[in-house]
Amino acid sequence: MTTIQTVGVAGAGTMGAGIAIVAARAGFRTIVFDTRQEALDKAREQTSAFLKKSEERGKLPPGGAAAAMENWAGTTKLEDMSQCDLVIEAIFEDLKVKHQLFSELNKHCPEKTIFASNTSTISITEIAGGSGRADRFVGMHFCLPAQLMKLIEMSPGMNTSPETFEAAWKFAEAMGQKPVATQDTPGFILNYFLIPFNNDAIRLVEQGVAEPQDIDLAIKTALGYPMGPLELLDLVGMDTQKLLCEAMHGLTHEPRAACPPLVRRMIAANRLGKKTGVGFHTYSNTKMFGA
Amino acid sequence: MSMSYEIAKAGESRSFPENHAFLDSATQGAKGVVYIGSDAGKAFAAGKNHEQRSFVAIELGTECLGVHTGESRAKEGSNVIGFARFRLGNAAPSQLVELVRQPATSESALQAAKEAFQAAGLIVVVCNDFPGRIVDRLIRPYFNAALRRLDEKLASADDLDKTLCLGLGYPEGPISLLERTGLAHHFSVTRDLHEALGQEPYAPARRARVAAAREQVI
Numbered sequence: 104m105t106t107i108q109t110v111g112v113a114g115a116g117t118m119g120a121g122i123a124i125v126a127a128r129a130g131f132r133t134i135v136f137d138t139r140q141e142a143l144d145k146a147r148e149q150t151s152a153f154l155k156k157s158e159e160r161g162k163l164p165p166g167g168a169a170a171a172m173e174n175w176a177g178t179t180k181l182e183d184m185s186q187c188d189l190v191i192e193a194i195f196e197d198l199k200v201k202h203q204l205f206s207e208l209n210k211h212c213p214e215k216t217i218f219a220s221n222t223s224t225i226s227i228t229e230i231a232g233g234s235g236r237a238d239r240f241v242g243m244h245f246c247l248p249a250q251l252m253k254l255i256e257m258s259p260g261m262n263t264s265p266e267t268f269e270a271a272w273k274f275a276e277a278m279g280q281k282p283v284a285t286q287d288t289p290g291f292i293l294n295y296f297l298i299p300f301n302n303d304a305i306r307l308v309e310q311g312v313a314e315p316q317d318i319d320l321a322i323k324t325a326l327g328y329p330m331g332p333l334e335l336l337d338l339v340g341m342d343t344q345k346l347l348c349e350a351m352h353g354l355t356h357e358p359r360a361a362c363p364p365l366v367r368r369m370i371a372a373n374r375l376g377k378k379t380g381v382g383f384h385t386y387s388n389t390k391m392f393g394a
Numbered sequence: 395m396s397m398s399y400e401i402a403k404a405g406e407s408r409s410f411p412e413n414h415a416f417l418d419s420a421t422q423g424a425k426g427v428v429y430i431g432s433d434a435g436k437a438f439a440a441g442k443n444h445e446q447r448s449f450v451a452i453e454l455g456t457e458c459l460g461v462h463t464g465e466s467r468a469k470e471g472s473n474v475i476g477f478a479r480f481r482l483g484n485a486a487p488s489q490l491v492e493l494v495r496q497p498a499t500s501e502s503a504l505q506a507a508k509e510a511f512q513a514a515g516l517i518v519v520v521c522n523d524f525p526g527r528i529v530d531r532l533i534r535p536y537f538n539a540a541l542r543r544l545d546e547k548l549a550s551a552d553d554l555d556k557t558l559c560l561g562l563g564y565p566e567g568p569i570s571l572l573e574r575t576g577l578a579h580h581f582s583v584t585r586d587l588h589e590a591l592g593q594e595p596y597a598p599a600r601r602a603r604v605a606a607a608r609e610q611v612i
Contacts, residue, residue: 254556254561281556283553283556284550284553286547292543292548292549292558293562295548296536296540307528313521318532324489324517326533327564329563330563335562
């Protein structure tokens with residue numbers, strides 16, 4: 104049973120908004136912080152629409168959407184996070200900015216508050232090092248889209264106390280998520296395997312081994328994967344893949360993690376994937392995620 | 395153009411180890427010919443009048459089609475197609491057939507071969523003549539990385555598999571899949587690809603080497 108009642112989510116972008124949906128939907132009082140009021144307004148609007156659709160589709164009981172929205176609050180004041188038992192950071196991947204955020208949070212939050220980071224590539228130990236409470240710091244990496252995916256990769260930093268890790272683990276379970284334990288290494292499990300795998304698929308296109316549709320069809324048919332690697336890349340976006348590659352290759356220097364030149368050319372050509380209608384494939388619908 | 399074909403069997407076939415609609419649909423004296431089995435290449439070399447066929451298909455192992463047809467100045471290509479039905483270790487063959495073409499392969503021969511396999515309910519993709527074709531080329535480094543990271547205690551075998559299944563919708567995680575279908579086979583494929591491509595990600599992972607040693611494959 105979890106002792107956490109109020110959850111803070113720092114960052115109202117795609118990941119932060121999704122994490123806040125998971126927490127609010129599970130009955131936790133959820134405070135979403137962002138410096139930009141417009142980001143909060145957009146997150147609130149998208150959350151409400153998502154929950155309504157979930158209710159219409161029978162994934163939430165009648166009244167479930169309204170109840171979840173009752174739990175959801177947005178703020179531009181960092182001091183409001185002082186009410187939280189756990190704060191999950193979901194801002195962009197910049198160690199310096201994360202350190203600034205946690206340093207400020209450390210001033211406002213009581214001693215008992217656990218800090219967590221949703222980082223996909225940066226070391227939990229390194230982020231925790233700038234938080235002022237490295238023993239009460241844990242990695243909680245949700246998958247995109249967080250509101251639809253059950254997995255959370257849970258990583259302790261070098262100084263994380265067993266009590267903190269256990270408390271965060273129980274909270275993850277209480278939200279109805281499925282936590283898995285992993286070491287604090289770049290990419291944890293999912294991105295460690297996925298980023299190079301996707302790069303390998305891009306290199307098959309670069310080298311003229313096969314056409315994108317043949318590569319995707321081959322992988323889906325041979326292994327039963329729901330999406331081919333190039334379809335998945337189109338969903339992730341070439342701009343995001345480039346950032347992921349740079350973060351992971353910068354830390355590991357593994358050749359397979361290096362950003363393939365074709366990705367940079369596709370970005371220059373605005374062939375980012377589904378969001379711009381063209382990537383390795385062509386799309387008529389640029390909508391990203393449903394209920 | 396015709397998609398009728400006859401089968402010339404030479405040794406055990408990894409693509410068609412048992413009866414299949416593709417074999418049942420073959421007719422003696424048809425215009426196409428499909429060489430299957432571990433000695434398909436040798437049987438092709440001993441065959442005659444290939445240029446009169448609508449298409450000639452040779453079952454490949456890990457080797458390139460050029461080993462059987464010859465290559466010259468990147469202008470190689472004829473009515474001869476390579477093929478392999480993807481099969482992981484000891485598991486049953488999948489529905490996927492990878493057709494291998496060369497730079498100047500005849501489009502009509504490629505289409506005839508494609509139609510022949512598709513008519514038997516198989517799913518066909520086309521790739522150029524590279525070691526590992528599409529699927530082995532992509533998945534073997536990923537499988538090796540999973541085996542190596544298991545040794546390095548990134549996570550337990552169950553958690554590695556669970557993460558990739560939950561996070562990406564994979565029907566089975568890499569550790570479970572390799573152990574179920576045979577790590578020794580993964581060793582033999584990666585050994586060949588590592589030799590052909592010379593790239594470290596294809597070097598057989600320790601666990602695959604151990605499994606192969608226990609089966610005395612090495």
